[in-house]
Amino acid sequence: MISVAKDFANAPAKLLSQKCQDLITDAISHVGKHKFQKEYYAGKENEDSSKKNLIALYNNKCCFCESNASPSSFWQVEHFRPKNKSPKKSRYGHHNGYYWLGYEWSNLLLICSKCNNKKNSHFPLLNSENRIKNHPLDANNSLISNITNSIYENEGCILLNPEIDKVEDFLIFKPNGDIKGIDTQGRGEISIELYHLRRENLILARRKISDDFLMR
Numbered sequence: 045m046i047s048v049a050k051d052f053a054n055a056p057a058k059l060l061s062q063k064c065q066d067l068i069t070d071a072i073s074h075v076g077k078h079k080f081q082k083e084y085y086a087g088k089e090n091e092d093s094s095k096k097n098l099i100a101l102y103n104n105k106c107c108f109c110e111s112n113a114s115p116s117s118f119w120q121v122e123h124f125r126p127k128n129k130s131p132k133k134s135r136y137g138h139h140n141g142y143y144w145l146g147y148e149w150s151n152l153l154l155i156c157s158k159c160n161n162k163k164n165s166h167f168p169l170l171n172s173e174n175r176i177k178n179h180p181l182d183a184n185n186s187l188i189s190n191i192t193n194s195i196y197e198n199e200g201c202i203l204l205n206p207e208i209d210k211v212e213d214f215l216i217f218k219p220n221g222d223i224k225g226i227d228t229q230g231r232g233e234i235s236i237e238l239y240h241l242r243r244e245n246l247i248l249a250r251r252k253i254s255d256d257f258l259m260r
C-alpha cells in the first residue's frame with residue numbers, strides 16, 4: 045500500500061449525473077432497501093466513471109496489495125466505508141452500513157477481488173461509541189459526504205486509507221517479504237489482517253523485489 049493524491053473535488057461525470065444524485069436520494073430515503081447500482085458507482089472503463097479514474101490514479105494496481113489485475117483476480121470498485129451493514133457477529137464491531145456513501149467519490153477505492161474477499165463490510169473503529177449511524181447534514185441541511193471532512197476523521201476508523209493516511213507511518217516491509225504494522229494503535233496490523241496482506245504470493249513478490257534490489 046502506498047499513499048496516493050486523489051483530487052477529491054473532481055468526481056467523475058458518472059457520479060455527478062442526475063441519475064446518480066437520484067440514487068443517493070433513494071438510498072437515504074429507503075435505508076436497507078435501496079439496491080446499490082454498480083453501473084453508477086463503479087461504471088465502465090470506457091466512460092468517465094469511478095473505475096476508469098481509479099485505474100488511472102492507482103496506475104492499474106490494487107490500492108491495498110499493489111498487485112496488477114490478473115486472470116485470477118479482477119478489479120472491483122470498493123467502498124472504503126461499507127455501504128451495507130457489517131457481517132453478523134463481526135468481531136470488528138457492528139454497523140448498519142454507510143448507506144449515504146454508496147456513490148461518493150472520496151469513499152471509492154480500486155481493489156482486487158482477493159483483497160476484497162476478506163475485508164467484506166467490516167469497518168472497525170478505535171472507539172465504537174463514535175460510530176456515525178445516520179447520514180450527517182450541515183447547517184444548510186446538505187449531506188456531508190466527503191470522507192475527508194472532520195466529522196469522519198473524528199469517527200476514528202482503524203483501517204488505513206491510501207488516499208487519506210500517510211501509509212508509511214503505519215506499515216513497514218521487511219527484506220524477507222513480510223509486512224508489519226508499526227503504530228501504537230494497531231491500525232497497521234488490523235489493516236494487514238483485514239486486507240489480507242500476508243498472503244503467500246504477496247510475501248513472495250515482495251521478497252523478490254527486495255532480493256532484486258539488494259543484488260544490484
Ligand SMILES: [Zn+2]
Nearest residue numbers: 106109156159
Ligand atoms: Zn489487492
